[in-house]
Amino acid sequence: MRNTTRFTLIAASCSLLAACGGNGIFNRERPDEFAVQRQAPLVVPPDFQLVPPASGAPRPAEGSASQQALDALFGGKAERSDVENDTLSRAGDADPGIRSEVGSEKTYTVDKGTDTRAILSAPQGDGQAARAVTPS
Numbered sequence: 001m002r003n004t005t006r007f008t009l010i011a012a013s014c015s016l017l018a019a020c021g022g023n024g025i026f027n028r029e030r031p032d033e034f035a036v037q038r039q040a041p042l043v044v045p046p047d048f049q050l051v052p053p054a055s056g057a058p059r060p061a062e063g064s065a066s067q068q069a070l071d072a073l074f075g076g077k078a079e080r081s082d083v084e085n086d087t088l089s090r091a092g093d094a095d096p097g098i099r100s101e102v103g104s105e106k107t108y109t110v111d112k113g114t115d116t117r118a119i120l121s122a123p124q125g126d127g128q129a130a131r132a133v134t135p136s
Helices: 002-020 065-074 082-091 098-102 113-121
Strands: none
Touching: none
16 A cells, blocks of 8 residues: 555656646747837827928918817717708797896796605605695
8 A cells, every 4th residue: 555655646746747848748938028019109100291381371261269179079060950940940039138138126936845746756656645825
């Protein structure tokens, strides 16, 4: 029994040491870490349609910074579609001072208060438990 254990330990040790070697049946193919190269950075090709400005010529009108931002966000001015033109023609002209008239004292508004909010936020039911209360 003792010899069998020794033989098993020696065989296991040899197979473990053979796995660490680089020759023979246990040879592992590894990538060469020194063969890796960095990629060249991307280069934007020149635009051959651009012409350099003539010396002494005025700068082209670039617009304000806010206009450039709007053009970048919304793509600049675009033609209106037929549906949009039809909708705008049916809407008519708006009063230019409408924003100032809405907040004036002559504008009548209704304060709905807490009663309307309570009615709107009340849970829906079948009406069996409903009751009316008249404040005195």
